[in-house]
Amino acid sequence: MAFVLTPGNVHDCTCLVEVFEAIRVPRRSPGRPRMRPGHLIADKGYSSDKIRTYLHSRRIARVIPERVDPLAIRVRHGHRRCGFDRDIYRRRTLLQSAQTLPRCASDEP
Numbered sequence: 001m002a003f004v005l006t007p008g009n010v011h012d013c014t015c016l017v018e019v020f021e022a023i024r025v026p027r028r029s030p031g032r033p034r035m036r037p038g039h040l041i042a043d044k045g046y047s048s049d050k051i052r053t054y055l056h057s058r059r060i061a062r063v064i065p066e067r068v069d070p071l072a073i074r075v076r077h078g079h080r081r082c083g084f085d086r087d088i089y090r091r092r093t094l095l096q097s098a099q100t101l102p103r104c105a106s107d108e109p
Helices: 012-022 049-057 068-076 086-106
Strands: 039-041 061-063
Touching: 012 049, 039 086, 049 061, 061 086
Parallel strands: 039 061
Antiparallel strands: none
16 A cells, blocks of 8 residues: 655645555565556546556556546547446445445444
């Protein structure tokens, strides 16, 4: 796991590259740690061309829904849509919901 501490008014996607460069996944067997995750599941806030290009250059699979405005422009110019696996994206929602449950439970008396 990796994180970058920023001021509260900085959007998450501006630090994505720094976070990915800091990721080190230890192996079960001896050897160098993995530095590339299998895939990234993110929301529409991470749907910029810069992020998609970076992930493509590092060969990281991505499951990011597209915003409507860039999608319409790409379709109008005859380009294909980005791949989006709805089943994998549902896992993100499930994980995010499970993450907030302990916070909600701690507020109860």
